[in-house]
Amino acid sequence: MRKIDEIARTYSGLQKKMCGILESADGKGKFVSHTWKKAIGSGESLLLENGKIIEKGAVNFSFVKGKFSSKMEQLLGEKASEYAATGISSILHPVNPWVPIIHMNVRYFALDNGVSWFGGGIDLTPHIIVPEDAVAFHHRLKTICDQTDPEFYEVFKNWADDYFYLPHRSETRGVGGIFFDRIKPGRQNSFENLLNFTINLASVYPEIYAHLMHKYGTKPFSEREKKWQNLRRGRYVEFNLIYDRGTRFGLESGGNTESILASLPADASWAYHYSPEPGGFEEQTLLLLKKDIDWIRFEEKNRAAISK
Protein backbone atom coordinates (compact mmCIF):
# COMPACT_ATOMS: atom_id res chain seq x y z
CA MET A 1 0.00 0.00 0.00
CA ARG A 2 3.05 2.29 -0.43
CA LYS A 3 1.79 3.50 -3.79
CA ILE A 4 -1.35 5.02 -2.33
CA ASP A 5 0.66 7.53 -0.29
CA GLU A 6 2.23 8.80 -3.49
CA ILE A 7 -1.15 8.96 -5.24
CA ALA A 8 -2.60 10.85 -2.29
CA ARG A 9 0.23 13.39 -2.59
CA THR A 10 -0.38 13.72 -6.33
CA TYR A 11 -4.13 14.20 -5.85
CA SER A 12 -3.61 16.71 -3.08
CA GLY A 13 -1.29 18.68 -5.37
CA LEU A 14 -3.88 18.61 -8.16
CA GLN A 15 -6.51 19.89 -5.73
CA LYS A 16 -4.44 23.03 -5.03
CA LYS A 17 -3.69 23.61 -8.71
CA MET A 18 -7.37 23.23 -9.61
CA CYS A 19 -8.40 25.80 -7.03
CA GLY A 20 -5.79 28.25 -8.33
CA ILE A 21 -7.23 28.04 -11.85
CA LEU A 22 -10.81 28.40 -10.59
CA GLU A 23 -9.94 31.35 -8.37
CA SER A 24 -8.33 33.25 -11.20
CA ALA A 25 -11.31 32.52 -13.47
CA ASP A 26 -13.62 33.83 -10.76
CA GLY A 27 -11.60 36.96 -10.07
CA LYS A 28 -13.09 37.52 -6.61
CA GLY A 29 -13.79 34.33 -4.61
CA LYS A 30 -11.08 32.61 -2.60
CA PHE A 31 -10.98 28.98 -1.53
CA VAL A 32 -10.75 28.62 2.24
CA SER A 33 -9.11 25.49 3.64
CA HIS A 34 -10.81 23.31 6.24
CA THR A 35 -8.80 20.29 7.29
CA TRP A 36 -10.39 17.45 9.20
CA LYS A 37 -9.16 14.36 11.02
CA LYS A 38 -11.45 11.57 12.11
CA ALA A 39 -11.12 7.89 13.05
CA ILE A 40 -11.49 7.03 9.37
CA GLY A 41 -8.72 9.30 8.11
CA SER A 42 -8.15 12.89 7.18
CA GLY A 43 -8.84 15.36 4.46
CA GLU A 44 -8.85 18.92 3.30
CA SER A 45 -11.90 20.72 1.97
CA LEU A 46 -11.26 23.83 -0.05
CA LEU A 47 -14.46 25.84 -0.01
CA LEU A 48 -15.38 28.99 -1.88
CA GLU A 49 -18.50 31.02 -1.11
CA ASN A 50 -19.86 34.19 -2.69
CA GLY A 51 -17.43 34.48 -5.56
CA LYS A 52 -18.20 36.66 -8.55
CA ILE A 53 -19.15 33.65 -10.70
CA ILE A 54 -18.98 30.67 -8.32
CA GLU A 55 -21.63 31.03 -5.64
CA LYS A 56 -20.69 27.91 -3.68
CA GLY A 57 -17.96 25.50 -4.66
CA ALA A 58 -16.03 22.72 -2.98
CA VAL A 59 -12.89 20.83 -3.91
CA ASN A 60 -12.40 18.03 -1.39
CA PHE A 61 -9.38 15.83 -0.91
CA SER A 62 -9.45 12.85 1.42
CA PHE A 63 -7.28 9.92 2.39
CA VAL A 64 -8.98 7.27 4.48
CA LYS A 65 -8.12 3.81 5.77
CA GLY A 66 -10.10 1.20 7.61
CA LYS A 67 -11.12 -2.37 8.27
CA PHE A 68 -12.55 -4.05 5.20
CA SER A 69 -15.92 -4.97 6.72
CA SER A 70 -18.01 -8.01 5.83
CA LYS A 71 -20.56 -5.62 4.32
CA MET A 72 -17.85 -4.23 2.01
CA GLU A 73 -16.71 -7.77 1.19
CA GLN A 74 -20.23 -8.67 0.14
CA LEU A 75 -20.70 -5.43 -1.76
CA LEU A 76 -17.41 -5.54 -3.64
CA GLY A 77 -16.90 -9.30 -3.91
CA GLU A 78 -13.36 -9.08 -2.55
CA LYS A 79 -11.66 -10.68 0.46
CA ALA A 80 -9.30 -8.43 2.40
CA SER A 81 -8.57 -7.17 5.92
CA GLU A 82 -7.97 -3.49 5.27
CA TYR A 83 -8.62 -0.90 2.64
CA ALA A 84 -7.26 2.54 1.88
CA ALA A 85 -8.78 5.12 -0.44
CA THR A 86 -7.83 8.55 -1.65
CA GLY A 87 -9.50 10.94 -4.01
CA ILE A 88 -10.57 14.41 -5.01
CA SER A 89 -14.17 15.37 -5.53
CA SER A 90 -15.58 18.70 -6.51
CA ILE A 91 -18.92 20.34 -7.19
CA LEU A 92 -19.28 23.96 -8.27
CA HIS A 93 -22.54 25.93 -8.14
CA PRO A 94 -22.52 29.22 -10.07
CA VAL A 95 -24.41 32.45 -9.43
CA ASN A 96 -25.54 32.83 -13.06
CA PRO A 97 -28.22 30.35 -14.24
CA TRP A 98 -26.50 30.18 -17.64
CA VAL A 99 -23.34 28.72 -16.12
CA PRO A 100 -23.83 24.95 -15.52
CA ILE A 101 -23.23 23.08 -12.28
CA ILE A 102 -20.20 20.80 -12.67
CA HIS A 103 -18.97 17.77 -10.77
CA MET A 104 -15.70 15.86 -10.88
CA ASN A 105 -14.34 12.97 -8.88
CA VAL A 106 -11.23 10.80 -9.16
CA ARG A 107 -10.37 8.15 -6.62
CA TYR A 108 -8.06 5.23 -5.97
CA PHE A 109 -9.06 2.32 -3.76
CA ALA A 110 -6.54 -0.26 -2.54
CA LEU A 111 -6.96 -3.45 -0.53
CA ASP A 112 -4.22 -5.07 1.52
CA ASN A 113 -4.56 -8.24 -0.61
CA GLY A 114 -2.96 -6.38 -3.53
CA VAL A 115 -6.16 -5.63 -5.44
CA SER A 116 -6.75 -1.99 -6.32
CA TRP A 117 -8.81 0.11 -8.69
CA PHE A 118 -9.61 3.59 -9.96
CA GLY A 119 -12.94 5.32 -10.23
CA GLY A 120 -14.30 8.74 -11.05
CA GLY A 121 -15.87 10.90 -13.68
CA ILE A 122 -16.95 14.36 -14.73
CA ASP A 123 -20.53 15.38 -15.44
CA LEU A 124 -22.22 18.62 -16.36
CA THR A 125 -25.61 19.88 -15.14
CA PRO A 126 -26.72 22.97 -17.03
CA HIS A 127 -29.77 24.69 -15.54
CA ILE A 128 -30.56 25.68 -19.12
CA ILE A 129 -29.20 23.28 -21.71
CA VAL A 130 -27.33 24.89 -24.61
CA PRO A 131 -26.77 21.94 -26.99
CA GLU A 132 -23.51 23.29 -28.46
CA ASP A 133 -21.96 23.35 -24.98
CA ALA A 134 -23.05 19.79 -24.24
CA VAL A 135 -21.56 18.73 -27.59
CA ALA A 136 -18.26 20.51 -26.89
CA PHE A 137 -18.14 19.05 -23.37
CA HIS A 138 -18.58 15.49 -24.61
CA HIS A 139 -16.02 15.98 -27.41
CA ARG A 140 -13.54 17.18 -24.81
CA LEU A 141 -14.16 14.15 -22.61
CA LYS A 142 -13.94 11.79 -25.58
CA THR A 143 -10.55 13.22 -26.52
CA ILE A 144 -9.22 12.64 -23.00
CA CYS A 145 -10.65 9.12 -22.91
CA ASP A 146 -9.27 8.23 -26.35
CA GLN A 147 -5.75 9.19 -25.23
CA THR A 148 -5.88 6.32 -22.72
CA ASP A 149 -8.20 3.78 -24.29
CA PRO A 150 -10.45 4.17 -27.37
CA GLU A 151 -13.09 2.02 -25.66
CA PHE A 152 -13.40 4.23 -22.57
CA TYR A 153 -15.62 7.05 -23.82
CA GLU A 154 -18.56 4.98 -25.01
CA VAL A 155 -18.59 2.72 -21.97
CA PHE A 156 -18.08 5.52 -19.45
CA LYS A 157 -20.60 7.82 -21.18
CA ASN A 158 -23.34 5.19 -20.91
CA TRP A 159 -22.30 4.50 -17.34
CA ALA A 160 -22.80 8.21 -16.54
CA ASP A 161 -26.24 8.17 -18.21
CA ASP A 162 -27.25 5.28 -15.94
CA TYR A 163 -25.65 6.67 -12.80
CA PHE A 164 -26.71 10.33 -12.95
CA TYR A 165 -30.38 9.47 -13.30
CA LEU A 166 -33.41 10.26 -11.12
CA PRO A 167 -35.87 7.39 -11.64
CA HIS A 168 -38.60 9.12 -9.57
CA ARG A 169 -38.46 12.07 -11.97
CA SER A 170 -37.68 10.04 -15.12
CA GLU A 171 -34.92 12.49 -15.95
CA THR A 172 -31.13 12.63 -16.05
CA ARG A 173 -29.33 14.99 -13.69
CA GLY A 174 -27.96 16.97 -16.61
CA VAL A 175 -26.22 16.27 -19.92
CA GLY A 176 -24.12 13.51 -18.37
CA GLY A 177 -20.44 13.05 -19.05
CA ILE A 178 -18.37 10.06 -18.01
CA PHE A 179 -18.50 7.83 -14.93
CA PHE A 180 -16.41 4.77 -14.12
CA ASP A 181 -15.70 2.59 -11.13
CA ARG A 182 -13.54 -0.39 -10.19
CA ILE A 183 -11.27 -0.12 -13.21
CA LYS A 184 -8.40 -2.37 -12.21
CA PRO A 185 -4.87 -2.15 -13.60
CA GLY A 186 -4.28 -5.18 -15.81
CA ARG A 187 -3.51 -6.38 -19.29
CA GLN A 188 -5.62 -3.72 -20.99
CA ASN A 189 -4.45 -0.71 -19.01
CA SER A 190 -1.42 -0.47 -16.78
CA PHE A 191 -1.49 1.16 -13.37
CA GLU A 192 0.43 4.13 -14.82
CA ASN A 193 -2.05 4.57 -17.67
CA LEU A 194 -5.03 4.57 -15.33
CA LEU A 195 -3.38 6.91 -12.86
CA ASN A 196 -2.54 9.28 -15.71
CA PHE A 197 -6.10 9.08 -16.94
CA THR A 198 -7.40 10.30 -13.56
CA ILE A 199 -4.70 13.01 -13.49
CA ASN A 200 -5.79 14.13 -16.97
CA LEU A 201 -9.40 14.36 -15.82
CA ALA A 202 -8.51 16.35 -12.74
CA SER A 203 -6.39 18.65 -14.90
CA VAL A 204 -8.95 19.31 -17.63
CA TYR A 205 -11.78 19.87 -15.12
CA PRO A 206 -10.94 23.45 -14.07
CA GLU A 207 -10.17 24.36 -17.69
CA ILE A 208 -13.57 23.13 -18.87
CA TYR A 209 -15.26 25.12 -16.15
CA ALA A 210 -13.16 28.26 -16.57
CA HIS A 211 -14.29 28.30 -20.20
CA LEU A 212 -17.99 28.11 -19.22
CA MET A 213 -17.49 30.71 -16.47
CA HIS A 214 -15.94 33.04 -19.02
CA LYS A 215 -18.66 32.37 -21.62
CA TYR A 216 -21.69 32.83 -19.36
CA GLY A 217 -20.50 34.35 -16.07
CA THR A 218 -21.66 37.86 -16.94
CA LYS A 219 -24.58 37.02 -19.26
CA PRO A 220 -27.69 38.98 -18.24
CA PHE A 221 -30.53 36.96 -16.74
CA SER A 222 -33.98 37.64 -15.33
CA GLU A 223 -36.04 36.41 -12.38
CA ARG A 224 -37.43 33.67 -14.63
CA GLU A 225 -34.01 32.08 -15.21
CA LYS A 226 -33.14 32.45 -11.52
CA LYS A 227 -36.38 30.75 -10.45
CA TRP A 228 -35.75 27.91 -12.87
CA GLN A 229 -32.16 27.60 -11.63
CA ASN A 230 -33.42 27.08 -8.07
CA LEU A 231 -35.89 24.41 -9.19
CA ARG A 232 -33.09 22.59 -11.04
CA ARG A 233 -30.92 22.88 -7.93
CA GLY A 234 -33.77 21.18 -6.05
CA ARG A 235 -33.38 18.19 -8.37
CA TYR A 236 -29.62 18.26 -7.81
CA VAL A 237 -30.25 18.04 -4.06
CA GLU A 238 -32.68 15.14 -4.63
CA PHE A 239 -30.06 13.24 -6.64
CA ASN A 240 -27.27 13.80 -4.15
CA LEU A 241 -29.25 12.91 -1.04
CA ILE A 242 -31.31 10.03 -2.44
CA TYR A 243 -29.04 8.29 -4.95
CA ASP A 244 -25.43 9.41 -4.92
CA ARG A 245 -23.42 6.45 -3.65
CA GLY A 246 -20.49 8.62 -2.58
CA THR A 247 -22.73 10.76 -0.40
CA ARG A 248 -24.56 7.81 1.14
CA PHE A 249 -21.40 5.77 1.68
CA GLY A 250 -19.69 8.81 3.17
CA LEU A 251 -22.49 9.56 5.63
CA GLU A 252 -22.90 5.90 6.62
CA SER A 253 -19.20 5.24 7.09
CA GLY A 254 -18.76 8.19 9.42
CA GLY A 255 -17.08 10.52 6.95
CA ASN A 256 -16.87 14.27 7.43
CA THR A 257 -20.43 15.58 7.03
CA GLU A 258 -19.46 19.15 6.14
CA SER A 259 -17.20 17.93 3.32
CA ILE A 260 -19.67 15.35 2.03
CA LEU A 261 -22.59 17.78 1.95
CA ALA A 262 -20.44 20.58 0.54
CA SER A 263 -22.02 19.45 -2.74
CA LEU A 264 -25.33 21.12 -1.88
CA PRO A 265 -26.20 24.49 -3.43
CA ALA A 266 -26.56 27.74 -1.46
CA ASP A 267 -30.28 27.77 -2.30
CA ALA A 268 -32.74 25.36 -3.84
CA SER A 269 -36.47 25.38 -4.30
CA TRP A 270 -39.43 23.10 -4.91
CA ALA A 271 -42.85 23.78 -6.41
CA TYR A 272 -45.96 21.62 -6.69
CA HIS A 273 -46.83 20.25 -10.12
CA TYR A 274 -44.53 22.57 -12.02
CA SER A 275 -45.30 22.65 -15.70
CA PRO A 276 -43.13 24.58 -18.14
CA GLU A 277 -44.39 27.17 -20.59
CA PRO A 278 -44.64 25.49 -24.02
CA GLY A 279 -41.62 26.33 -26.17
CA GLY A 280 -39.70 28.04 -23.38
CA PHE A 281 -36.11 27.28 -22.37
CA GLU A 282 -37.44 25.30 -19.40
CA GLU A 283 -39.32 22.88 -21.65
CA GLN A 284 -36.38 22.69 -24.09
CA THR A 285 -34.14 21.72 -21.18
CA LEU A 286 -36.56 19.07 -19.85
CA LEU A 287 -36.72 17.50 -23.32
CA LEU A 288 -32.94 17.03 -23.28
CA LEU A 289 -32.73 15.50 -19.79
CA LYS A 290 -32.73 12.00 -21.29
CA LYS A 291 -30.44 9.01 -21.31
CA ASP A 292 -28.78 7.86 -24.51
CA ILE A 293 -28.47 11.20 -26.29
CA ASP A 294 -25.49 10.81 -28.60
CA TRP A 295 -23.90 14.20 -27.96
CA ILE A 296 -20.88 13.39 -30.15
CA ARG A 297 -23.11 13.04 -33.23
CA PHE A 298 -25.82 15.40 -31.97
CA GLU A 299 -25.11 18.23 -34.43
CA GLU A 300 -24.84 15.95 -37.47
CA LYS A 301 -28.11 14.27 -36.53
CA ASN A 302 -29.90 17.56 -35.93
CA ARG A 303 -28.61 18.94 -39.24
CA ALA A 304 -29.76 15.77 -40.99
CA ALA A 305 -33.19 16.07 -39.37
CA ILE A 306 -33.52 19.70 -40.49
CA SER A 307 -32.41 18.99 -44.08
CA LYS A 308 -35.00 16.22 -44.48
Add this chain to the structure above:
Amino acid sequence: MRKIDEIARTYSGLQKKMCGILESADGKGKFVSHTWKKAIGSGESLLLENGKIIEKGAVNFSFVKGKFSSKMEQLLGEKASEYAATGISSILHPVNPWVPIIHMNVRYFALDNGVSWFGGGIDLTPHIIVPEDAVAFHHRLKTICDQTDPEFYEVFKNWADDYFYLPHRSETRGVGGIFFDRIKPGRQNSFENLLNFTINLASVYPEIYAHLMHKYGTKPFSEREKKWQNLRRGRYVEFNLIYDRGTRFGLESGGNTESILASLPADASWAYHYSPEPGGFEEQTLLLLKKDIDWIRFEEKNRAAISK
Protein backbone atom coordinates in the same frame (compact mmCIF):
# COMPACT_ATOMS: atom_id res chain seq x y z
CA MET B 1 -59.98 -6.63 4.01
CA ARG B 2 -63.49 -5.06 4.01
CA LYS B 3 -62.65 -2.91 7.00
CA ILE B 4 -59.91 -1.04 5.17
CA ASP B 5 -62.38 0.44 2.68
CA GLU B 6 -64.28 1.99 5.57
CA ILE B 7 -61.08 3.29 7.15
CA ALA B 8 -60.03 4.79 3.84
CA ARG B 9 -63.37 6.61 3.64
CA THR B 10 -62.95 7.87 7.22
CA TYR B 11 -59.39 9.09 6.55
CA SER B 12 -60.42 10.74 3.30
CA GLY B 13 -63.18 12.58 5.18
CA LEU B 14 -60.69 13.71 7.84
CA GLN B 15 -58.38 15.00 5.13
CA LYS B 16 -61.08 17.36 3.82
CA LYS B 17 -62.04 18.54 7.32
CA MET B 18 -58.40 19.21 8.17
CA CYS B 19 -57.91 21.33 5.07
CA GLY B 20 -61.04 23.34 5.88
CA ILE B 21 -59.68 24.25 9.33
CA LEU B 22 -56.25 25.12 7.92
CA GLU B 23 -57.73 27.26 5.14
CA SER B 24 -59.80 29.30 7.52
CA ALA B 25 -56.78 29.76 9.83
CA ASP B 26 -54.75 30.95 6.85
CA GLY B 27 -57.42 33.31 5.54
CA LYS B 28 -56.00 33.43 2.01
CA GLY B 29 -54.54 30.14 0.72
CA LYS B 30 -56.75 27.46 -0.80
CA PHE B 31 -55.98 23.74 -1.06
CA VAL B 32 -56.04 22.53 -4.65
CA SER B 33 -56.89 18.89 -5.29
CA HIS B 34 -54.67 16.65 -7.41
CA THR B 35 -55.91 13.09 -7.71
CA TRP B 36 -53.67 10.33 -9.02
CA LYS B 37 -54.12 6.74 -10.08
CA LYS B 38 -51.23 4.36 -10.63
CA ALA B 39 -50.68 0.60 -10.74
CA ILE B 40 -50.21 0.65 -6.98
CA GLY B 41 -53.47 2.46 -6.16
CA SER B 42 -54.87 5.94 -6.01
CA GLY B 43 -54.82 9.03 -3.92
CA GLU B 44 -55.63 12.66 -3.54
CA SER B 45 -53.11 15.36 -2.71
CA LEU B 46 -54.50 18.60 -1.39
CA LEU B 47 -51.84 21.23 -1.95
CA LEU B 48 -51.70 24.83 -0.82
CA GLU B 49 -49.13 27.31 -2.10
CA ASN B 50 -48.57 30.98 -1.28
CA GLY B 51 -51.07 31.32 1.53
CA LYS B 52 -50.88 34.22 3.95
CA ILE B 53 -49.33 32.05 6.68
CA ILE B 54 -48.76 28.66 5.01
CA GLU B 55 -46.18 29.03 2.25
CA LYS B 56 -46.35 25.43 1.03
CA GLY B 57 -48.48 22.73 2.57
CA ALA B 58 -49.68 19.28 1.59
CA VAL B 59 -52.32 16.97 2.98
CA ASN B 60 -52.09 13.64 1.15
CA PHE B 61 -54.52 10.77 1.23
CA SER B 62 -53.72 7.44 -0.41
CA PHE B 63 -55.14 3.95 -0.66
CA VAL B 64 -52.83 1.37 -2.19
CA LYS B 65 -52.85 -2.39 -2.65
CA GLY B 66 -50.28 -4.82 -3.96
CA LYS B 67 -48.48 -8.12 -3.84
CA PHE B 68 -46.76 -8.73 -0.51
CA SER B 69 -43.23 -9.16 -1.89
CA SER B 70 -40.54 -11.37 -0.41
CA LYS B 71 -38.64 -8.19 0.47
CA MET B 72 -41.64 -6.99 2.51
CA GLU B 73 -41.95 -10.44 4.11
CA GLN B 74 -38.36 -10.26 5.21
CA LEU B 75 -38.68 -6.67 6.37
CA LEU B 76 -41.92 -7.13 8.31
CA GLY B 77 -41.56 -10.75 9.40
CA GLU B 78 -45.03 -11.64 8.12
CA LYS B 79 -46.25 -14.20 5.57
CA ALA B 80 -49.02 -13.03 3.25
CA SER B 81 -49.92 -12.75 -0.43
CA GLU B 82 -51.35 -9.27 -0.59
CA TYR B 83 -51.37 -6.06 1.40
CA ALA B 84 -53.49 -2.94 1.43
CA ALA B 85 -52.65 0.35 3.09
CA THR B 86 -54.39 3.65 3.55
CA GLY B 87 -53.36 6.82 5.31
CA ILE B 88 -53.14 10.57 5.50
CA SER B 89 -49.86 12.43 5.71
CA SER B 90 -49.28 16.12 5.92
CA ILE B 91 -46.43 18.59 6.13
CA LEU B 92 -46.93 22.34 6.41
CA HIS B 93 -44.22 24.93 5.76
CA PRO B 94 -45.03 28.46 6.94
CA VAL B 95 -43.90 31.83 5.57
CA ASN B 96 -42.99 33.23 8.99
CA PRO B 97 -39.85 31.74 10.61
CA TRP B 98 -41.56 31.93 14.02
CA VAL B 99 -44.26 29.49 12.93
CA PRO B 100 -42.91 25.90 13.14
CA ILE B 101 -42.99 23.28 10.40
CA ILE B 102 -45.42 20.51 11.36
CA HIS B 103 -45.89 16.93 10.20
CA MET B 104 -48.64 14.39 10.78
CA ASN B 105 -49.24 10.91 9.49
CA VAL B 106 -51.77 8.20 10.33
CA ARG B 107 -51.95 4.93 8.44
CA TYR B 108 -53.51 1.49 8.50
CA PHE B 109 -51.82 -1.52 6.94
CA ALA B 110 -53.67 -4.81 6.38
CA LEU B 111 -52.48 -8.19 5.08
CA ASP B 112 -54.73 -10.79 3.51
CA ASN B 113 -53.73 -13.25 6.25
CA GLY B 114 -55.78 -11.24 8.75
CA VAL B 115 -52.88 -9.37 10.36
CA SER B 116 -53.16 -5.59 10.43
CA TRP B 117 -51.69 -2.61 12.25
CA PHE B 118 -51.74 1.16 12.70
CA GLY B 119 -48.89 3.62 12.50
CA GLY B 120 -48.38 7.35 12.53
CA GLY B 121 -47.40 10.34 14.60
CA ILE B 122 -47.17 14.10 14.84
CA ASP B 123 -43.93 16.04 15.22
CA LEU B 124 -43.04 19.70 15.37
CA THR B 125 -40.01 21.40 13.81
CA PRO B 126 -39.68 24.99 14.96
CA HIS B 127 -37.09 27.01 13.07
CA ILE B 128 -36.63 28.91 16.32
CA ILE B 129 -37.47 26.88 19.41
CA VAL B 130 -39.72 28.62 21.95
CA PRO B 131 -39.66 26.20 24.92
CA GLU B 132 -43.16 27.04 26.15
CA ASP B 133 -44.60 26.00 22.77
CA ALA B 134 -42.72 22.71 22.80
CA VAL B 135 -43.99 22.08 26.31
CA ALA B 136 -47.61 22.86 25.35
CA PHE B 137 -47.30 20.69 22.22
CA HIS B 138 -46.07 17.68 24.20
CA HIS B 139 -48.75 18.16 26.89
CA ARG B 140 -51.39 18.17 24.17
CA LEU B 141 -50.02 14.95 22.65
CA LYS B 142 -49.76 13.31 26.06
CA THR B 143 -53.43 14.10 26.76
CA ILE B 144 -54.49 12.48 23.48
CA CYS B 145 -52.28 9.45 24.11
CA ASP B 146 -53.52 9.04 27.70
CA GLN B 147 -57.14 8.89 26.50
CA THR B 148 -56.29 5.66 24.67
CA ASP B 149 -53.47 4.12 26.68
CA PRO B 150 -51.45 5.68 29.54
CA GLU B 151 -48.35 3.88 28.27
CA PHE B 152 -48.49 5.37 24.77
CA TYR B 153 -47.01 8.82 25.32
CA GLU B 154 -43.70 7.80 26.86
CA VAL B 155 -43.09 4.99 24.37
CA PHE B 156 -44.15 6.99 21.32
CA LYS B 157 -42.28 10.13 22.45
CA ASN B 158 -39.01 8.19 22.68
CA TRP B 159 -39.76 6.53 19.36
CA ALA B 160 -40.11 9.99 17.78
CA ASP B 161 -36.80 11.10 19.33
CA ASP B 162 -35.10 8.11 17.72
CA TYR B 163 -36.90 8.37 14.41
CA PHE B 164 -36.69 12.12 13.72
CA TYR B 165 -32.93 12.22 14.15
CA LEU B 166 -30.13 13.19 11.77
CA PRO B 167 -27.08 11.13 12.84
CA HIS B 168 -24.79 12.94 10.38
CA ARG B 169 -25.65 16.25 12.09
CA SER B 170 -26.00 14.82 15.62
CA GLU B 171 -29.26 16.69 15.97
CA THR B 172 -33.00 15.98 16.14
CA ARG B 173 -35.23 17.31 13.38
CA GLY B 174 -37.11 19.50 15.83
CA VAL B 175 -38.71 19.16 19.26
CA GLY B 176 -40.07 15.72 18.40
CA GLY B 177 -43.57 14.59 19.26
CA ILE B 178 -44.87 11.05 18.94
CA PHE B 179 -44.16 8.29 16.42
CA PHE B 180 -45.48 4.73 16.35
CA ASP B 181 -45.62 1.85 13.91
CA ARG B 182 -46.99 -1.69 13.68
CA ILE B 183 -49.35 -1.29 16.64
CA LYS B 184 -51.61 -4.30 16.22
CA PRO B 185 -55.12 -4.59 17.63
CA GLY B 186 -55.08 -7.14 20.44
CA ARG B 187 -55.65 -7.68 24.13
CA GLN B 188 -54.23 -4.32 25.16
CA ASN B 189 -56.00 -2.16 22.60
CA SER B 190 -58.95 -3.09 20.44
CA PHE B 191 -59.17 -2.28 16.78
CA GLU B 192 -61.75 0.43 17.59
CA ASN B 193 -59.51 2.02 20.21
CA LEU B 194 -56.56 2.20 17.86
CA LEU B 195 -58.62 3.51 14.98
CA ASN B 196 -60.06 6.19 17.26
CA PHE B 197 -56.55 7.08 18.41
CA THR B 198 -55.50 7.80 14.82
CA ILE B 199 -58.74 9.75 14.23
CA ASN B 200 -58.03 11.81 17.37
CA LEU B 201 -54.53 12.61 16.12
CA ALA B 202 -55.77 13.61 12.68
CA SER B 203 -58.42 15.80 14.36
CA VAL B 204 -56.15 17.58 16.80
CA TYR B 205 -53.47 18.22 14.17
CA PRO B 206 -55.08 21.21 12.39
CA GLU B 207 -56.12 22.68 15.76
CA ILE B 208 -52.57 22.54 17.08
CA TYR B 209 -51.31 24.22 13.95
CA ALA B 210 -54.09 26.82 13.73
CA HIS B 211 -53.07 27.91 17.24
CA LEU B 212 -49.42 28.36 16.23
CA MET B 213 -50.43 30.12 12.98
CA HIS B 214 -52.53 32.52 15.03
CA LYS B 215 -49.79 33.05 17.62
CA TYR B 216 -46.89 33.71 15.24
CA GLY B 217 -48.31 34.18 11.75
CA THR B 218 -48.00 37.96 11.79
CA LYS B 219 -45.04 38.32 14.16
CA PRO B 220 -42.44 40.68 12.64
CA PHE B 221 -39.17 39.09 11.55
CA SER B 222 -35.94 40.22 9.94
CA GLU B 223 -33.58 38.88 7.28
CA ARG B 224 -31.66 37.09 10.05
CA GLU B 225 -34.64 34.93 11.04
CA LYS B 226 -35.47 34.26 7.38
CA LYS B 227 -31.90 33.17 6.63
CA TRP B 228 -31.93 30.86 9.62
CA GLN B 229 -35.32 29.47 8.57
CA ASN B 230 -33.88 28.50 5.18
CA LEU B 231 -30.90 26.77 6.77
CA ARG B 232 -33.26 24.81 9.04
CA ARG B 233 -35.34 23.91 6.01
CA GLY B 234 -32.15 22.54 4.46
CA ARG B 235 -31.89 20.13 7.40
CA TYR B 236 -35.55 19.21 6.92
CA VAL B 237 -34.78 18.32 3.29
CA GLU B 238 -31.80 16.25 4.42
CA PHE B 239 -33.94 14.28 6.85
CA ASN B 240 -36.72 13.64 4.37
CA LEU B 241 -34.52 12.57 1.48
CA ILE B 242 -31.88 10.61 3.41
CA TYR B 243 -33.76 8.98 6.29
CA ASP B 244 -37.53 9.22 6.11
CA ARG B 245 -38.79 5.68 5.56
CA GLY B 246 -42.11 6.81 4.12
CA THR B 247 -40.36 8.89 1.47
CA ARG B 248 -37.87 6.19 0.56
CA PHE B 249 -40.45 3.40 0.55
CA GLY B 250 -42.80 5.56 -1.51
CA LEU B 251 -40.18 6.39 -4.14
CA GLU B 252 -38.90 2.80 -4.31
CA SER B 253 -42.35 1.22 -4.55
CA GLY B 254 -43.38 3.41 -7.47
CA GLY B 255 -45.61 5.77 -5.52
CA ASN B 256 -46.68 9.18 -6.77
CA THR B 257 -43.51 11.34 -6.76
CA GLU B 258 -45.29 14.71 -6.63
CA SER B 259 -47.28 13.63 -3.56
CA ILE B 260 -44.32 12.03 -1.81
CA LEU B 261 -42.04 15.01 -2.32
CA ALA B 262 -44.81 17.49 -1.50
CA SER B 263 -43.11 17.49 1.91
CA LEU B 264 -40.23 19.65 0.63
CA PRO B 265 -40.18 23.37 1.38
CA ALA B 266 -40.53 26.11 -1.25
CA ASP B 267 -36.95 27.18 -0.52
CA ALA B 268 -34.03 25.79 1.43
CA SER B 269 -30.42 26.76 1.79
CA TRP B 270 -27.03 25.42 2.80
CA ALA B 271 -23.90 27.17 4.03
CA TYR B 272 -20.38 25.89 4.68
CA HIS B 273 -19.33 25.52 8.30
CA TYR B 274 -22.13 27.61 9.71
CA SER B 275 -21.48 28.67 13.27
CA PRO B 276 -24.12 30.51 15.28
CA GLU B 277 -23.54 33.78 17.07
CA PRO B 278 -22.99 32.99 20.77
CA GLY B 279 -26.18 33.56 22.77
CA GLY B 280 -28.38 34.15 19.74
CA PHE B 281 -31.67 32.39 19.01
CA GLU B 282 -29.86 30.17 16.49
CA GLU B 283 -27.52 28.81 19.17
CA GLN B 284 -30.40 28.47 21.66
CA THR B 285 -32.27 26.41 19.10
CA LEU B 286 -29.29 24.17 18.31
CA LEU B 287 -28.86 23.47 22.04
CA LEU B 288 -32.42 22.12 22.19
CA LEU B 289 -32.19 19.87 19.12
CA LYS B 290 -31.41 16.89 21.34
CA LYS B 291 -32.98 13.52 22.07
CA ASP B 292 -34.41 12.75 25.49
CA ILE B 293 -35.52 16.23 26.50
CA ASP B 294 -38.38 15.68 28.93
CA TRP B 295 -40.69 18.40 27.60
CA ILE B 296 -43.49 17.41 29.99
CA ARG B 297 -41.31 18.25 33.01
CA PHE B 298 -39.19 20.84 31.20
CA GLU B 299 -40.58 23.87 33.03
CA GLU B 300 -40.39 22.29 36.47
CA LYS B 301 -36.81 21.22 35.83
CA ASN B 302 -35.81 24.61 34.49
CA ARG B 303 -37.44 26.33 37.44
CA ALA B 304 -35.67 23.93 39.78
CA ALA B 305 -32.35 24.62 38.06
CA ILE B 306 -32.87 28.39 38.35
CA SER B 307 -33.86 28.24 42.04
CA LYS B 308 -30.72 26.26 42.94
